[in-house]
Amino acid sequence: MTITQIMVFVRVAETLNFTQAAQELHMTQPAVSHAIASIENELDVQLLLRDRKKGVLLTEVGQRVLLEFRSILQSMQKVQQQVAAEKGLDIGTITIGAFPSASAYFLPPIIHQIRQNYPNLVFDLQEGSTNEVREWVHSRQIEAGLILLPDPLVDTIPLYSDQMIVLLPDGHPLHAQETISIRHLDGQDMILCKGGHEVAIMEAFQREKSHLRINFTTHNISTLVNMVRQGLGIGIVSELALSMFPHELTVREVSPQITRQIGIAVPSLGNASLAVQLFVRTAKELFTAEMADQQIL
Incomplete structure (x- = not known):
């Protein structure tokens, strides 16, 4: 063979x-x-x-x-x-997977930094849902993936703490609130965007003994923004994902905060190739200091 x-x-x-x-x-x-x-x-x-x-x-x-x-x-x-x-x-190919918002936010600066010193290193990028990327790492279809943490089946490196925020339709009574508590959202018409954070949102509402009334569930941010713009409900979405989509709607922070952890997953750090080790090292240099600043704030 x-x-x-x-x-x-x-x-x-x-x-x-x-x-x-x-x-x-x-x-x-x-x-x-x-x-x-x-x-x-x-x-x-x-x-x-x-x-x-x-x-x-x-x-x-x-x-x-x-x-x-x-x-x-x-x-x-x-x-x-x-x-x-x-x-x-400096030769070789590294296969990386990421869900769309993580791909847009993390990969360009990481790749740019690496290409400064290793211009011949080839990146094979694959985009999918958070669950798809996780499965690709588990099955070794990719060498490293940006996923939502935790994942006990693989080695992970935390990079970013992503906060959920509220997107309000024009003229909504909650505009007067500087910060919106989860209890303010009890029974309100809500619009969610599938992206792996639905469980965290549901658990946060349960902890606050508030009813999460999901009117619509979308698969992309543009649809959620347009539905909020049409007054079909209040959007609750990842701050990172929303930052990739320009809009003019009112945004409010949620209290208590609802967060999700984003990080790199590899089947085994100990057995990772030089290219994967370089990718992980560069990502940590660029983003772990930013995550520390988030935690201080």
Whole structure:
């Protein structure tokens, strides 16, 4: 079994499409099929199912093998980076995942800082929901991910404490309040944006013995802002996410504060590649001091 065959299997398993995998790997489809058949013959087990209706599917053992093969490829990448470092070169690819607001806020300054000294380092960026990014880290589909903490299954580095804030429609009676308590929101028509902080909001209302009346749940900030603008309810949203979307609506802080912790997750810091270690180190330099300032305030 060769590294190339392992790369082929991982790509087919991730795309579940022989033709797409062949195109991405710049190989012919027969060569891809031959590589898969060689691995299955050597292991004497079926890793992929070919179904005319459902297409390509991973068997149960194929799913377990995929995790191990990803680890092998990441270890090879680590070796290549170690050798490159010894030669004074900066090569390699680092695969990073993040949910949209975290991607927009954290990744540009981190990448900019790294590229100043390592211009040849390649970043493969993947965006998804908070739950998707978490699963990508668990399954080693990515080397590092920006997720909501905590996560006991992987190594994590806290970066930022994100506060929930209230967005008020024009003319709402709560405009007179400088800070809005959760009890002020008892029974009000509320609009939430799915982003992984819903549980924290619900728990905060429960602690204050207040009724959280969710009128609408959206999947993006622009929809929430427009719904608040139309007077359909009060928005409650992450300050970080809202900062990425310009608007003219009234914003108020919530009391007691509702926060969520954002950080980097990696399968294992001890086994992380040089590129991942550099990414983590740069993120800490740029953002952990900012988090300390938040806590002081």
